[in-house]
Amino acid sequence: MKSAITITRPDDWHLHLRDGDVLKHTVPATAQHMHRAIIMPNLKPPVKNAEQALQYRNRILAQAPQGSQFDPLMVLYLTDNTTPEMIREAAQSGHIYAAKLYPAGATTNSDDGLTDLSRLKELGEALAENNMLLLVHGEVTDNHVDIFDREKAFLDNILADLVAKVPNLKLVVEHITTKDAAEFVQSQGDNVGATITPQHLSYNRNDMLVGGIKPHFYCLPILKRNTHQQALQDVVASGHKRFFLGTDSAPHAKGAKENACGCAGCYTAYAAIELYADIFDELGCLDKLEAFASFNGPDFYGLPRNTDTITLVNEPWQVPAEFDFGSDVIVPLRATETINWKVKS
Ligand SMILES: NC(=O)N[C@@H](CC(=O)O)C(=O)O
């Protein structure tokens, strides 16, 4: 068994930092080991234009630890009022790399998301022209579509068509959860990639539902059956270069998770790279960790790879039961459990 592994410094290509006082906690958690992170714009209210994105970026940078090189890569939230001109302005700002599609109603703070998906062609063309990516929360929201089928329905009914209509658009299917999504991305050309979270690699819906309902496993898209989990594990173990690290770390206060109507999202940023190292180790593919965490993301985005390294050592440690975020208490994924890998400081 390996006792240490040194990899190029990773980045997180899908992260929720939230806003306000919690930035004091969320920003250092990610900045401790990640150089860059794609910052999700689903605030209340959302980050809808370049000016709001740059202001949000400054609030994030104000909380980065002294001497940190942390670079928040900002994202525009697409609404029914987003115009190609707004996309151009965002591109010119120098800090906004992508726009995010939240089908209205699909997930946390998506109410202002796009309702008229026929506009995707026009918006996608504007993004491609400005060298920006489209990031998608890939689930349909139709009431009659079962929650476990919503990702596949989105690929079949919306995404396949968009890729065909705007083939030069770089597009990331975020936080994929199904064999269908893994196959969809593999079947596409170089402009379609995907992020995979620690929770979707580690768990399936039995973990969430057998023996009692466990709200800290509830995230969107929802955990699927074990055959889908297996397909995600297989694709990372294969080392496919269009799949990369995106934690989707999405903290919600303990009381909002342990609730009659609990919020969707798992908090993983406290140990992001360690969680993935644990999973890859268990899958017997630690040799694939560096590309997944540190090469595939920047290569897909067309950004330089990081040049420094981090070292992970095999030193088991126990995850706290809770993190104190000032006025909120956050229960992390794998609370009280043991993680085998630790970044050497
Ligand atoms: N993944 C989640 O379950 N929740 C995310 C939103 C999202 O990424 O869909 C959040 O912002 O809480």
Ligand SMILES: [Zn+2]
């Ligand atoms: Zn999402």
Ligand SMILES: [Zn+2]
């Ligand atoms: Zn997310």
